[in-house]
Amino acid sequence: MNVDLGNTIETTPGLTDETLDRLDDRVAAAHDRIVAGMEADEFGYAALTLPETTDPEAIRAVMDQFDRPAAVLTVGIGGSALGAAAISNALESDVDAHFLDNVDPDAVDALLADLPLAETVVNVVSKSGTTAETLANFLVVREAMAEAGVDWTERTIVTTGEEGNLRSLADEHGLPALDVPDGVPGRFSALSTVGLVVPALQGHDIEAVLAGGRDGMDALAGSLYESPAYAYGAATYALAERGALTNAVMPYAESLETFAEWFAQLWAESLGKDGLGQTPARALGATDQHSQLQLYRAGPPDKIVSLIRPTERADTTIPETDLDGLAYLGGSSLADLLDAEFAATEASLAAADVPNIRVEIERVDERSLGELLYGMEAACVLYGELASISTFTQPAVEWGKKAARGLLGGGDFPEADAVADKRELRIEQS
Numbered sequence: 001m002n003v004d005l006g007n008t009i010e011t012t013p014g015l016t017d018e019t020l021d022r023l024d025d026r027v028a029a030a031h032d033r034i035v036a037g038m039e040a041d042e043f044g045y046a047a048l049t050l051p052e053t054t055d056p057e058a059i060r061a062v063m064d065q066f067d068r069p070a071a072v073l074t075v076g077i078g079g080s081a082l083g084a085a086a087i088s089n090a091l092e093s094d095v096d097a098h099f100l101d102n103v104d105p106d107a108v109d110a111l112l113a114d115l116p117l118a119e120t121v122v123n124v125v126s127k128s129g130t131t132a133e134t135l136a137n138f139l140v141v142r143e144a145m146a147e148a149g150v151d152w153t154e155r156t157i158v159t160t161g162e163e164g165n166l167r168s169l170a171d172e173h174g175l176p177a178l179d180v181p182d183g184v185p186g187r188f189s190a191l192s193t194v195g196l197v198v199p200a201l202q203g204h205d206i207e208a209v210l211a212g213g214r215d216g217m218d219a220l221a222g223s224l225y226e227s228p229a230y231a232y233g234a235a236t237y238a239l240a241e242r243g244a245l246t247n248a249v250m251p252y253a254e255s256l257e258t259f260a261e262w263f264a265q266l267w268a269e270s271l272g273k274d275g276l277g278q279t280p281a282r283a284l285g286a287t288d289q290h291s292q293l294q295l296y297r298a299g300p301p302d303k304i305v306s307l308i309r310p311t312e313r314a315d316t317t318i319p320e321t322d323l324d325g326l327a328y329l330g331g332s333s334l335a336d337l338l339d340a341e342f343a344a345t346e347a348s349l350a351a352a353d354v355p356n357i358r359v360e361i362e363r364v365d366e367r368s369l370g371e372l373l374y375g376m377e378a379a380c381v382l383y384g385e386l387a388s389i390s391t392f393t394q395p396a397v398e399w400g401k402k403a404a405r406g407l408l409g410g411g412d413f414p415e416a417d418a419v420a421d422k423r424e425l426r427i428e429q430s
């Protein structure tokens with residue numbers, strides 16, 4: 001992974017080589033803190049050791065209990081779905097991957113109506129083993145399997161923590177079960193059992209994903225000039241301090257669209273605390289050059305744009321044409337066109353003094369994906385250190401989770417009455 005900060009320094013008043021040098025002293029101290037956390041297996045920091053601690057053999061041992069399926073259906077939400085989806089949606093496979101990460105009944109019904117359940121592996125993932133959406137969806141899936149005459153206990157894998165409803169269910173029915181590693185928050189778990197079961201079932205090289213993660217781990221160093229991940233984390237932090245409160249992540253590769261979704265959870269849930277943080281926005285190049293770019297270039301000057309691309313792509317030639325004015329396209333490739341669009345966007349943003357960071361990976365494959373996911377996690381942890389944010393907690397999300405359960409009468413939630421009162425008030429007013 002390469003990170004180019006050129007357009008960031010040039011476009012941001014007050015962000016000079018000297019300020020970056022001063023920031024680099026803080027990066028060195030933050031790196032020491034991060035390494036100490038990794039070595040002591042501290043909560044959260046332990047995620048940055050996953051490329052070494054994840055055992056792909058344990059995943060393969062579970063997978064080997066199944067014939068190659070037609071499809072894999074993951075039931076999970078947030079960090080229990082997005083890491084696997086980011087990897088799986090980036091890579092081609094003849095095993096379809098589906099993700100039930102919402103409880104929209106129309107979407108659930110439509111998906112289940114189309115799935116060949118007898119040839120599908122159901123992968124239920126929840127670190128806590130108690131998340132309402134995941135368990136509710138699983139109960140619906142289980143019933144659909146029973147109605148289709150499929151023995152769900154023969155086709156279900158569980159990935160969960162040591163306790164919780166899901167663990168009890170796995171124990172009770174003797175289901176193949178994988179552990180969510182200790183000390184790893186869901187949004188940092190892409191390089192663990194949580195993120196790797198789906199790609200493994202699809203036939204992808206999960207060892208290469210982990211090797212890419214290790215490349216990212218080896219590239220951590222006590223200076224932003226030596227570590228691409230820290231360059232990204234330090235620059236986004238420095239820019240947020242100077243008012244860049246939105247980070248528009250714009251991969252120039254359709255295959256990385258879900259990566260931007262994964263990034264959004266990582267950045268928002270980790271850094272959005274105590275009035276701090278940076279709002280992740282999701283965009284796709286070149287498509288959003290024709291929509292969102294207007295705002296990014298000419299709207300409020302409170303943004304940074306992260307432009308991400310693979311340097312190698314398929315080489316599809318644009319046919320020659322004698323159509324008036326289109327001769328310039330003929331004979332070049334779609335990749336040339338997309339790269340020209342990328343360069344044009346960088347230049348367009350820089351010309352309007354909008355800071356932008358270029359992040360490049362070699363190509364969209366297992367190894368580069370592992371490195372990219374790891375790099376962004378490390379960047380996020382570094383940002384949190386520099387801003388003194390408690391990166392690994394999510395109290396606001398948990399409040400909502402408990403409130404929803406409380407409203408359904410499913411748990412002790414002292415504020416439930418207040419939530420219900422507010423709801424009634426709104427209903428009366430409308």
Ligand SMILES: O=P(O)(O)OC[C@H]1O[C@H](O)[C@H](O)[C@@H](O)[C@@H]1O
Binds near residue numbers: 079125126127128
């Ligand atoms: O894996 P689970 O325990 O089911 O949690 C799924 C998701 O739940 C919450 O919303 C957390 O804040 C997320 O970080 C987590 O990824």
